Amino acid sequence: MCPPALIPFKPVNPKTRLAALLSQEEREQFARAMLEDVKAAVKDAMLSPVLACSELFDSEDVQVTITDTDLNGTLNAILPQNIGTVMIIMADLPLADAVSIRRVTSTEKDMAIVPGRGGGTNVIYLKEPGKFHVDYYGTSFLKHMKIAEEAGLSVDVIDSFRLHTDIDEPEDLVELLIHGTGKSRTYLEGLGFALSVDKGRVGVMRNR
């Protein structure tokens, strides 16, 4: 049995910071494409994806439902129920691949963590989930490092730009169009997005 990879996911009106570029329906489809990329990567790394959704949606995945406002409470209720290892990985990491995820799961420490851009936490991997609790939002990376220290857990900070790069802002789409290899890149390109270079700065443009 593969260990679970919990993936928090918001199927309705996600990624609002991309609203200037994508309609709500497009953002929902884009978020699903990114989720598919993350699921493919964790499966390739021999983990079993479990969606932690803000509401049920039509998919064949194992799902647990969370209330949109209580990600922390829901995850902290789940963690002690697991006796084996657990990963928590965000759904907006379309550059994730099996190699980067295996760097996380092969840690020799009690846990591994991958910081997100801007102080967030993109991946947590716990060998003894009951000894840890999550505290997402804000500078969650620093909070999680402190929680680990207080719990006496040794921590590996995994140095990966593939797992560090969460897609939140329009400029993040540049990374996906350069380094992506999965469904979310294909989806964006299908909408007409391409790289643009203006005065040496690289951005994205939408051609149709």
Added chain:
Amino acid sequence: MCPPALIPFKPVNPKTRLAALLSQEEREQFARAMLEDVKAAVKDAMLSPVLACSELFDSEDVQVTITDTDLNGTLNAILPQNIGTVMIIMADLPLADAVSIRRVTSTEKDMAIVPGRGGGTNVIYLKEPGKFHVDYYGTSFLKHMKIAEEAGLSVDVIDSFRLHTDIDEPEDLVELLIHGTGKSRTYLEGLGFALSVDKGRVGVMRNR
């Protein structure tokens, strides 16, 4: 003899995208502090820093002078003169450490590359420098991958957020205040910079 790590550096009026937060003198001191962090990291990884400066400045480092507008031409004149391995590493990577740089130098491929944020190239490591030429600016990562392919060189893309995170924009300072351990973080903190959290988004504020 340690192999050279060429570090392009602009001592006068650098990092203009930080001008809203830092005066020209502060930007020059900050750029030097970042350079010191990069130099310390490459030395720890058993490389010998060589500055490629847009003008001579007062330091004890080995220097070669380049004209500000011709980084590519200068580097491409230097590369064939080297018979051993050569690294080219940017000066604005204050999160660089010996571990991440050793991941680059331990490649088994003909060369290794670390993409920067926004399509740039932060590190290039060449086992046969005469077979490659650089083409910085714009989407240089994609250009360098193509140059390598045309030269028949095998390439390792090193997945490191420490070497991926170049400090250009105000929001990049968040990364330095969270993950930095060297002189440039100390310099920023000495100016009164600290993390701020506003509606769940993390930024920086200057207290004085």
